[in-house]
Amino acid sequence: MKFSIFQVSRKGGRLKNEDRMGYCYTRESGLFVLADGMGGHPEGEVAAQLALQTIAALYQREARPVVKDVKAFLTSAAMSAHQQIMRYAGNKAMLDTPRTTVVAAVLQGTTAQWLHCGDSRLYVVRDGVLLTRTRDHSHAERPRLNAGPEPVNRNLLLTCLGSPTAPLFDVSAPLQLQRGDRIMLCSDGVWGVLDDAVIVHTLSSGKPVSDAAPDLAEMALRAGGTHSDNVTLIALEWETHDTPGRDAGISTDSISDGVFASTIQAGMPSDSELDDLDEDAIERSIAEINEAIRRSAAKRL
Secondary structure, three states, X not given: OEEEEEEEEEOOOOOOOOEEEEEEEOOOEEEEEEEEEOOXXXXXXXXXXXXXXXXXXHHHHHOOOOOOOHHHHHHHHHHXXXXXXXXXXXXXOOOOOOOEEEEEEEEEOXXXXXXXXXXXXXXXXXOOEEEEXXXXXXXXXXXOOOOOOOOOOOOOEOOOEOOOOOOOOEEOOOEEOOXXXXXXXXXXXXXXXXXXXXXXXXXXXXOOHHHHHHHHHHHHHHHHHHHXXXXXXXXXXXXXXXXXXXXXXXXXXXXXOOOOEEOOOOOOOOHHHHHOOOHHHHHHHHHHHHXXXXXXXXXXO
């Protein structure tokens, strides 16, 4: 596999950043995950972190070096993440549970397949055109039958991880990838203030994803103003073109069997580890990951 990738997360106008994102890969498979901890409930950032770490830990166990049944893996991993959040809330005797949305994609061979729960989205752009995107589990995108003309609150979700009711998942059919396809996972801090046309245009502007991704983040922050939501996204280009001025990207061809690379701490975190998730540490981690990607790309030029 070969891909270029860039991830960015900003707190915006909120008191804390409840979004989490990251990716893992073996020689022949890649997992990309984003979770948006839900405001209005306690410890959304914990729910998002638990979701990422649980899914990454299960991926590390399954991807040897590929996930044999991607749909089954995505569904079971998301349900396991939900159960970990519920267990965390039960152990702390919380009156309300931490909750999060999630979107996760597995890319391997020549296909991509993804799952989402809630309103964190995945976009696929090909040749400057929106090929597909996820449909939110919200009253705005899934209106009730015989709904009246009154305005719909787009923030009212139909499902999420961590809710007392069992979560609902949508799993895509496998998508055959083409060289140059761009895939973006993002929280509602991005799509909530930028319409799809702007997102597609920026993703397919001809810039490498290392420029297009931060451009989108800055546009979302400006559009959100002083009350901006957390802004988080992962953007990648599949089978990056080897042309001057473009990212050399990540090539997994030299990775040995059994080797697992990750920007996510794969495992079930202890309470003390969760307490250490301060904003400065998150920002430093993101900066270090992006710098490592840049250095790796520069070595291959």
